[in-house]
Amino acid sequence: MPEFFNFSAGPAVMPVTVLAQAQQEFLNWNGSGFSMLETPFTGDAYKKIHNHVRDNLRLLLNIPDNYHILFMHGGASAQFSLVPLNLLGRAGRADYVETGYWSCKTMREARRYCNVNVAASSCATGFDRMPEAWHLDSSAAYCHITSNETANGVQFFDIPDTGDLPLVADMTSDFLSRPIGVQRYGVIYAGAQKNIGPTGLTIVIVRDDLLGRAHPATPAVFNYKNQAEAGSMLNTPLTFSIYLTGLVLRWITDMGGVVAMAKNSAQRSAQLYQVIDASKGFYQCSVQPAHRSCMNVCFTLANDALTPLFLSLAAEEGLLNLKGHPMAGGIRASIYNAMPNAGVIALISFMQHFADMHWHHV
Ligand SMILES: Cc1ncc(COP(=O)(O)O)c(C=O)c1O
Incomplete structure (x- = not known):
């Protein structure tokens, strides 16, 4: 049992068995006598791992054959x-759904390349929900969503049908936390540092x-077609990271796959939201119940002056990295797949005790 629990939004907690295996294999990988870090990517030993990780991901998420899986930098x-x-x-327009900090950042970047049509937004209500009415642009090349807003604690559970318009999703903070109907999407991408x-x-x-639609000025290593054709080996792949990913995928499979991950995260987040809702306003979550993230539980204290005390006492109890995103403030408990249940139980107990001790300061 670890002595502390890491609630960081990312880089985030890893399964301890994965870290232990990587440590065990660090100096002598696969009986080679040297480290995985020193293994050439052009050799058969690495290629075997690389392809195995890709194939395992396809199995775990049930990714159809007409989708390519790329490992990018x-x-x-x-x-x-x-x-x-x-x-x-040739299109000069794209649809974007504005749901919080990360989708806003995505849109700012996209405006450097095209006209951005804000197809839907929850900005007016302080990003407390996923917007329902979407107004798609018929001349758009794609529609972009952020499936889980890491900083705001809002998650998509129901995504409107975009018809023939390719749906593109940034799934960085909920990838591998639940099954995905991959065939609904044109592109899915995820940074690895969460799940x-x-x-x-x-x-x-x-x-x-x-x-095959890339702008001619797209750097070759960032061209999806080039990397698909080269099996993500157009340049040196992130060999050690891909090896570690393979260990995590095996851990997820052993734990029951993404269905088990989804069940667990739904239960754990519900327990945390219940503590917040039962606190008579001591803790407050501004996100509408139906849209609350199963990955990043964000809340504030009615008396914000108590937030530093909450954070420092939590850290003393081994509950680390609970500070909310700088833009949102308050508290954020990121409970990715590898967070042990004991961590959530310890946090719940701490929150209840803290509220009991300080309710008179509200
Ligand atoms: C939803 C989402 N998208 C994008 C990013 C940016 O990821 P990176 O730091 O890998 O560029 C993050 C980082 O936390 C995120 O949560």
């Missing part, structure tokens, strides 16, 4: 530019017919 933020560069083709593991690696899942 640059984090999810690079995709904010790479999506328009790869998908706009997958190592920072820097970005997984891109792209439908076959969307390849």
Whole structure:
């Protein structure tokens, strides 16, 4: 049992068994006598791992054969530019759904490449929900959503049908936390540092017919078609990160796959939201109940002056990295797949005790 629990939004908690295995294999990987870090990507030993990780991901998420799985560099933020560069083709417009901090950032970047039509927005209500009425632009190249807003604690559970318009999703903070109907999407991308593991690696899942539209100025290594054809080995892949990802995927499979992950995160987040709602206003979550994230539970204290005390006493109890995103303030408990249940139980107990001790300061 660890002595502390890491509620960081990312880089985030990893399964301890994965870290232990990586440690055990660190100096002598696969009986080679040297480290995985020193293994050439052009050799058969690495290629076997690389393809195995890709195939396991396909199995875990039931990804149809007409989708390519790419391992890319640059984090999810690079995709904010790479999506328009790869998908706009001749279109000068794209739809974006504005739901919080990360989708706003995505849109700011996209405006450098095209006209952005804000197809739907929850800005007017302080990003407390996912917007229902969408107004898609018939001349748009694609429609972009952020499936889970990490900073605001809002998550999509129901996504309107975009018809023939390719749906593009930034799934950075809820990837591998639940099954996805992949065939509903044109492109899915996710930075790895939440539920997958190592920072820097970005997984891109792209439908076959969307390849080949890249702007001629797109750097070759960031061209989806080039990387699909090269099996994500056009340049040196993030070998160690991909190896670690393979260990995480195996851990998820052993734990019951993404269905089990979804069940667990729904239960754990519901328990936390229940403590907030039962606190008679001591804790407050501004997100509408039906749209509350199962991954990032964001809340504030009615008396914000108590927030630093909450954070420092929590840290003393081993409950770490609970500070809310700088834009949102308050508290954020990120409970990704690898957070042990004991961490959530410890946090609930701490929150209840803290509220009992300080309710008279509200
Ligand atoms: C939803 C979402 N998108 C994009 C990013 C940016 O990821 P990166 O730092 O890998 O560029 C983050 C980071 O937290 C995120 O939560």
